[in-house]
Amino acid sequence: MRVSDFTHAVVRTPGVSVVNGLREDAAATPRHGAVLREHMAYVAALAAAGLAVDVLPPLEDFPDSVFVEDPAFVVPEGAILLRPGAPSRLGEREHLRAALAKHFGRVLEVVDGHADGGDVLIAPKVIYIGLSKRTDLAGAQALKAHLETLGRAARIVETPKGVLHFKTACSLLDEETVLATEAMQGMFAELRTLIAPEPAAANALRVNDTVFVGAQYKRTVDLLARDYNVVALDTGEIAKLDAGLSCMSLRWASR
Numbered sequence: 001m002r003v004s005d006f007t008h009a010v011v012r013t014p015g016v017s018v019v020n021g022l023r024e025d026a027a028a029t030p031r032h033g034a035v036l037r038e039h040m041a042y043v044a045a046l047a048a049a050g051l052a053v054d055v056l057p058p059l060e061d062f063p064d065s066v067f068v069e070d071p072a073f074v075v076p077e078g079a080i081l082l083r084p085g086a087p088s089r090l091g092e093r094e095h096l097r098a099a100l101a102k103h104f105g106r107v108l109e110v111v112d113g114h115a116d117g118g119d120v121l122i123a124p125k126v127i128y129i130g131l132s133k134r135t136d137l138a139g140a141q142a143l144k145a146h147l148e149t150l151g152r153a154a155r156i157v158e159t160p161k162g163v164l165h166f167k168t169a170c171s172l173l174d175e176e177t178v179l180a181t182e183a184m185q186g187m188f189a190e191l192r193t194l195i196a197p198e199p200a201a202a203n204a205l206r207v208n209d210t211v212f213v214g215a216q217y218k219r220t221v222d223l224l225a226r227d228y229n230v231v232a233l234d235t236g237e238i239a240k241l242d243a244g245l246s247c248m249s250l251r252w253a254s255r
């Protein structure tokens with residue numbers, strides 16, 4: 001099985017409160033209707049790629065809860081509830097517990113430090129955990145220990161300065177290739193690194209035989225379309241919330 005072979009996903013519909021989501025540029029205010037449209041197209045693309053998608057209801061008390069990738073992490077062997085590094089997001093994981101318990105016999109929990117799923121990249125030989133403003137050493141070590149319990153090797157690395165999450169700057173394209181920003185050069189010893197012509201396009205998402213790419217990143221779409229079956233999805237609105245394509249789902253292959 002390839003790392004990006006998936007049968008299931010969990011997503012959460014954005015609430016009206018998504019307009020109050022965390023972001024670096026306070027002036028970039030997203031519109032609820034536009035985020036909702038991007039989200040609906042994304043869910044449709046996951047379904048078209050062959051996944052069964054559980055759509056969870058909005059959580060108005062958690063403006064960033066549409067980004068379900070951050071409060072939990074999943075591999076076929078089990079699910080792990082994380083401890084997001086942003087105080088406003090810490091409570092999101094409790095709202096994923098039941099949805100994950102439905103699918104996973106094992107739901108572990110990080111209880112020390114902080115770790116965001118956006119800082120975790122699954123590669124064929126090892127799972128990378130990037131230290132960032134959201135993921136500290138205690139959280140990364142706790143997550144690494146849980147992954148080892150599940151039989152997975154993990155490596156703690158540094159996220160380049162100035163990016164929110166490790167995966168803001170990279171994504172796995174296939175078993176040998178990672179799409180990444182210049183700053184990530186040399187990070188992945190076992191993989192070929194393809195530099196994204198537009199750095200913000202590095203958060204692409206491989207799902208089965210398809211690669212989702214932000215539609216506004218035309219040069220990256222064209223480059224990847226030479227070798228991959230690319231689906232270009234609008235991410236202009238969620239980009240205002242410093243988010244990309246991986247952030248809006250948890251994905252796994254059922255065993």
Ligand code: CIR
Binds near residue numbers: 069242247
């Ligand atoms: C946040 O700052 O937490 C959200 N506005 C964006 C989260 C993006 N998630 C991700 O990169 N995995």
